[in-house]
Amino acid sequence: MFSYNAPEGLLNDRIILVTGAGDGIGRAAAHAYAAHGATVILLGRTLEKLERVYDELEAAGYPQPAIAPLNLETAVEHDYIELANQLEETFGRLDGILHNAGLLGVLTSIENYDPIIWQQVMQVNVNAPFLLTQTLLPLLHRSQDASIIFTSSGVGRKGRAHWGAYAVSKFATEGMTQVLADELENISQVRINCINPGATRTAMRAFAYPAEMPEKNPTPEQIMPLYLYLMGPDSAQVNGQSLDAQGDGHA
Numbered sequence: 001m002f003s004y005n006a007p008e009g010l011l012n013d014r015i016i017l018v019t020g021a022g023d024g025i026g027r028a029a030a031h032a033y034a035a036h037g038a039t040v041i042l043l044g045r046t047l048e049k050l051e052r053v054y055d056e057l058e059a060a061g062y063p064q065p066a067i068a069p070l071n072l073e074t075a076v077e078h079d080y081i082e083l084a085n086q087l088e089e090t091f092g093r094l095d096g097i098l099h100n101a102g103l104l105g106v107l108t109s110i111e112n113y114d115p116i117i118w119q120q121v122m123q124v125n126v127n128a129p130f131l132l133t134q135t136l137l138p139l140l141h142r143s144q145d146a147s148i149i150f151t152s153s154g155v156g157r158k159g160r161a162h163w164g165a166y167a168v169s170k171f172a173t174e175g176m177t178q179v180l181a182d183e184l185e186n187i188s189q190v191r192i193n194c195i196n197p198g199a200t201r202t203a204m205r206a207f208a209y210p211a212e213m214p215e216k217n218p219t220p221e222q223i224m225p226l227y228l229y230l231m232g233p234d235s236a237q238v239n240g241q242s243l244d245a246q247g248d249g250h251a
Ligand SMILES: NC(=O)c1ccc[n+]([C@@H]2O[C@H](COP(=O)([O-])OP(=O)(O)OC[C@H]3O[C@@H](n4cnc5c(N)ncnc54)[C@H](OP(=O)(O)O)[C@@H]3O)[C@@H](O)[C@H]2O)c1
Pocket: 019, 020, 021, 022, 023, 024, 025, 026, 043, 044, 045, 046, 049, 070, 071, 072, 073, 074, 099, 100, 101, 102, 103, 124, 151, 152, 153, 154, 196, 197, 198, 199, 200, 201, 202, 203, 204, 205
């Protein structure tokens, strides 16, 4: 596991948007960020799940979160502009985005891959993070120390048979991280990095590996050290990296 002990109040006064915040790793990240002082904007497609997380954060006494319901598969440019306007009005700036929402699609050969599902996966995993980042960059530029985190996967670094659009989308995510990091290096205080969570006990993992014992893998809460490190000021000099949440790296 990536080793980092986040100090109390690490993210005090930061405004952080988490996509796919209603479940799995995104929900754990929303908790971890809020527990360290951040005001978290919970973005996702299932309102009831977002409301549940909202209630959990409120009950814990963390800074009051906000909810941004958005289906990343169907959202169009106008929806992103509206979101940016709302965030500007409410918060005036943004200190971080965790691009976590993801779609697995189907596990089958490229030869047999349904083109519609291919497009859905690329839309949620690649096009939506691009649109969201582009629209929200002006708000991130207003921060003293902003961090964008994309979410990759092992199959985004080495292709594997039958992982189709999901694997290809994660290669694209690694590429987007590098291109954007290179563009903003030296001209902006916004840094861009990428996390490979590794096998983690969530609904997506269970769907991909139905025969696996869930207990074999760590919970989303256990992989949070890297999520905290990359979002907070201790990683201010880290840019363009793709790191493993379950790797043996140290901060
Ligand atoms: N778990 C692993 O072993 C593993 C390994 C490598 C990489 N990852 C990556 O880690 C990230 C989180 O995965 P997870 O395991 O936590 O998966 P998960 O439990 O399936 O959660 C995925 C999240 O993405 C949201 N989402 C999916 N489609 C969406 C859409 N169209 N619009 C808005 N939100 C949408 C889901 O919302 P709903 O709950 O409303 O459906 C959910 O909150 C993904 O990017 C995944 O590729 C996971």
